[in-house]
Amino acid sequence: MPKTLSSHDIQQFRETMRRVAENAFATRGAQGVTMRELAKELGCSAMTPYRYFRDKDEILAxxxxxxxxxxxxxxxxxxxxAPDTHPSAVSDAYVAFALDEPHAYRLMFDLTQQDSGYPELAAASQRAWHMLSSxxxxxxxxxxxxxDPQxxxxxxxxxxxxxxxxxxANQLPLPRAQQPAALKAPTREAVLAQIRQMLxxxxxxxRT
Structure with a gap:
């Protein structure tokens, strides 16, 4: 008979699963990962994850x-x-997150998943949009x-x-720090600044 799980046990396992699954989903795609493979990477039995999650979609959410x-x-x-008159801090933070956590960023926006079945996912995605909207x-x-602010x-x-x-996808000019000093070419930072300026x-x- 399996032992009764404490809230700490549950939280600890779920957090470990989150770290393992994020890398697995990002590198192999959601369809290329099975519950059995996740269990193997965690070093537990194939049935253990089902004590904490309904299925793989719940883990992905x-x-x-x-x-x-x-x-x-x-x-x-x-x-x-940042002051409200200066938008670059928010746009810089947006890009910095994506470059710091590319696996997570791709999982956020590259997949289609019904938010209605996962209230935590729906709330988290709305939190991001609400921040930009407000x-x-x-x-x-x-x-x-x-x-219209929206x-x-x-x-x-x-x-x-x-x-x-x-x-x-490495389809933009190199960042300033990676370009030779003598090279007279646009930088990735300059492209972002141009986008911000135009918008x-x-x-x-x-003004009239």
């Missing part, structure tokens, strides 16, 4: 929720430290930007996501 929460926390910290609501309310937020998100995915100017109130 946990991994993605944790990633969204780390992502949202990074954006929230940046927004809290950030631009403040800027519009202050008269710094003009327009549309502006989506435009920034879509643009930053495109930049980030190109950076992760920012496009959303500023029209």
């Amino acid at each position: 946990m991994v993605r929720a944790a990633a969204f929460n780390r992502f949202a926390a990074r954006l929230e910290a940046a927004a809290g430290q 950030h631009f609501e403040r800027l519009v309310a202050a008269g710094v930007l003009e327009g 549309l502006i937020g989506y435009a920034f998100w879509a643009s930053l996501h495109g930049f980030t995915m190109l950076a992760l 920012w100017r496009g959303a500023q109130p029209q």
Whole structure:
């Protein structure tokens, strides 16, 4: 008869599974990972994970929720430290998270999963979107930007996501630190600055 699991036992196993599963899903794809393989990597029996999770999809939802929460926390910290008239801190934090945690970032946005069956995942993804939305609501309310704050937020998100995915695919110029000093070429930082400038100017109130 299996022993009764304490809340600490459950939390510890789930966190260990999260770390193992994040790497497995990112490197082999969600369809390329089985519960049996995850159990083997954890060094436990094939049935042990079922004491903690319904199935593989629940594990994937946990991994993605944790990633969204780390992502949202990074954006929230940046927004809290920067004045409302300066958008670069949030966009820099967005890109920095993706480059620091590429596996997690790809799992967040490359997969389709029904949020309705996983309230923690739904709450985590909404936390990230709410942060961006409220950030631009403040800027519009202050008269710094003009327009629908949700549309502006989506435009920034879509643009930053495109930049980030190109950076992760090594399809953008090298960062400044990796370029020879004599090379006269755009840098990855310059591309991001150009995106921010174009979006920012496009959303500023029209002066007459």
